[in-house]
Amino acid sequence: MANYKRPGIFVDETLNPIVVNDTPTGEFVAAFVGEHDYGPALPTLVRSWAEFTSLYGGLGDGSHLLPFSIHQYFSNGGGSCYVVRAVSADAKQAEVVLKDRQTGDGVTPRDVLRLQAKAPGTYGNGIAVTVTDAGTGPGRFNLSLRIGGDTATAMTERFNDVTCDPTDTRNVVAMVNSPTTGSKVIAATYLGAAPWKAIYTPSVTVDQALAGGINGVAAPDLTAATTRLEETNACLTINLPGISDAATLNPIIDWAERYGYACLVIDAPALPDGTPTEVAVAKYKELSPLSNTGTTPAPLRASSYAAVYGPWVLTADAAVAAVGATRLLPPGGAVLGQFAKFDVTYGPHRTPAGQEAVLRSVYSTAYRFTDSQLDDLNQAGINIIRRVPSAGFAIMGGRTMKAGYPDRYISVRRFLIYVRKLLVESTSFAVFQPNTPDLWASLAAIVTQRLTELTQAGQLKGNSPQTAFRVVCDESNNSEQTVSNGEVHIDVGIALVRPAEFIGIHIGQFEGGGTATESL
Template sequence: MPIRPTYPGVYVEEIPSGVHPIVGVSTSVAAFVDFFPRGPINKATQITNFGDFQRIFGGLDKRSEASYAIQQFYLNGGQLAWVVRVNSDKMKMVSASYTLGSTLKVTAANPGTWAGGSSGNSPNSVQVAIDKNTPDPSDQFNLAVREVATVNGKKKVVSSEIYRNLTMTKNNARYAVNVVNASSALIALTDLNTGTGSVELPSRTSTTIEDVIASSVVNDSATDAYKSLTGGDDGDLFDSDGQLKSDRFTIFSEALTGDQKENTGIYALDNIAPFHFNILCIPATANLGNEDYLSTYKKAIPFCEDKRAVVLVDIPTIIDTVEKLMDSNFQGTLDQLRINPNAATYFPRLHIADPLNENRPRNVGPSGTLAGIYARTDATRGVWKAPAGTDAALVGADLPLKLTDQVNGNLNSLGINVLRNFPIFSTVSWGARTLDGADMKASEWKYIPVRRTALFIEQSLYEGLKWVVFEPNAEPLWAQIRLNVSAFMQSLFRQGAFQGQSRKDAYLVKCDSETTTQNDINNGIVNIVVGFAPLKPAEFVIIQLQQMAGQIQV
């Protein structure tokens, strides 16, 4: 506001600079959607390392393709990831439970056998104990919760929770249901009191041990003071060998894609705002039948286009030779997935050492490994550098199939990226095309780094220009927009993100009366034109060699 002088003297006025710095968004946050043995249901959970994944979702599991993909993601340079554990009524997963008398029902925080199976002799279980060692035993009790797991053949307490001086009086600050349900990662309580006025406390779980919350008792896995939850079930999707049953393909596919209205499956990622993800991996689709494989990716690819992310499409498990890959039926399947340029695929699948099977090779999809390479390349070189070449070495993975240059060329022309093994450089990513990058399509989004750079700029401008909304739509606003967007693009140019020797050759930012007409102003619209000259990878290196004739001297 202008200063209104009221007395003789010196006045100081601060003038806004119009600077609203635009910060580049992250480019390599991965999202994994699959079955996991434990963890929150249909809720995207952020993890920062594989230890987080083990603690929250149970670690490696032979039924979960994504558990191995997440391990590979972090081995190859990944940093941030979102994990969604899917479930549906048709999957028939059940939470373990235990009833403390007629007062409290204890239910595992989420379904599965991790908290206790159908029999009381489960290798892993959640256990609870009650004592009355409180200031007022007639109205208060202590609750101890612990998780017991089998580690190296021995049962061990791996985590515990203690809740002191709880009560069953609903209007009390220490009401057991409210206190436990608000903070426990292991259980949830249900009050079984009838509400007739009389409040019954749960009985002690041990007649011989008065203090069940003492550390010596809590950490004693053999004590009988603790009662195990039972009845947990992982559903009936998988057989005893951990293989997905063929008659459950459609059920699992529907669980993976989920329901947009209920924010389940992949749509659980809608709830992570203001955060976002850049790379989606659904490796379990490789085990589905062809129709369900197509159905899953046909929903995932448009979803990622809306989120300005890319999908790494895993080749089906049964496609293990070049002949099967080039079969017209499977090529027809891939053609149906060329919906937009926000997808890429790699061949062949990978072999990794499986710790759950004495480190024997396990066939896995490459999506998790490549997501890690994307993250590593972004961190060291920038999103505009192709995640391929001799620097893009695959850590902890080997190839079951060695491909020749001729086969590489044939697949490259179809937009299928190839994984190769070279002496010295070992196993590397040797392709940088989107699924839209087949030669016959002549797409402007042929290359992965070009597409991902555009998505990066779009998302950064989308988040960095929200201050523009409801500002007066006139030249002062347009000048501020040009100033801030140009500063952002110039910073990328100085990092080497664009072609050209000068900024005029590298990018343009236009926002004036030519882009925003009076009719646009009347309709509340401001148009901003941003262009950039992308860096495209040197896919073919041609060396011309000529023999020089000897000089004749006279």
């Protein structure tokens, strides 16, 4: 804080870092939730495989599916994605306590700064701290962190010219704990006395490791880990790699419906080697409430916020250097990559399926089903990945776990989520505005403009706004009573685009008045 001694006006200038909005309003972001032995436990936005490797240690020891699914996601055209590492309830965080610079006259250095890993687990024991003098004044120092070893690929975070002085604009605790530009792996706590003095500065140290982190043995709570994604306030397409258990997934589907901005891509169950195809079909259908009306085992909830994809896919093994090594993986990572690609190329109204949805680096699938089996699986709402001649292994399904409504298609559900988010954020300015016809007209104009843009982009059915949507926000749906209640009502109707799921070709022969026909 400045020391003012004469009358006058004094100006301090402080610039905050620029925060980049990674996703425009309403656009979907992929999210992965699962176990891993390394990395943050909070929802963390990752923009590339290289960034995931630096934050989460890459593929790890190969025992967890999460990193493999994320690798498949980026390999199939995926962009940014959120990662939530699910940890055990009995896991503990690693930490280190740095001593201050009180020396001489029998004074013992005291605790001044605690650095604690943000997530539990032994990975925190691999974080090393270095403190050096900044050379810019008393009590100022440089703090650097090295995560994951001393190789060139290890991630390093640096906070230069910082201080423990709470009144300084470069206070180390504020900078390390900043939600936008702070550390991604540790949190800082000041332990020194007040008022601050220059001696309350961490002593110089080189590569002092955090300690005490353990992974724990309890099963992680995947529901709690997934629901943390609500903090992002984003439209999400979520995958829990390899998880197909209805008891685990149904509470997450319930949450997705309440949240309103998330849908789940569920992996079909993994089955032992040698399982007959007809048994695989039966196991897949057990997931579907359309074909399984029992309780043992219970099916997934009948919800358009969930879609099942299978079978597992045979891909190049990214964990093995040997040429030709393969690994059987759940399809969710590759599927979400195709979702992201279709969103960028077309928009969420397009079903990510067909010959354009060919999965990259997929050599085969765990099962190849007959036409009659494919009929049964599609009727059960199971989306099958199968070989398409002259194309490759492609997604050939676009259904949710809900039948009999337009949102039985995943594209319809995701588009409704997109429109909901777009309109909510476009009209949020109106809260606490004077509730008058002027406000109604303004809201109607804004919603009309947004829907007109969607119409022009071909995302609504109809060639003009008159045929694609309707918007009503006037005295017909805003009465004196609703105004007295503090309410404004906007009625919106949209013409949804549905996918062409079946193509029928009818061949006829005409010879002298006789006709023979065949439907394909």
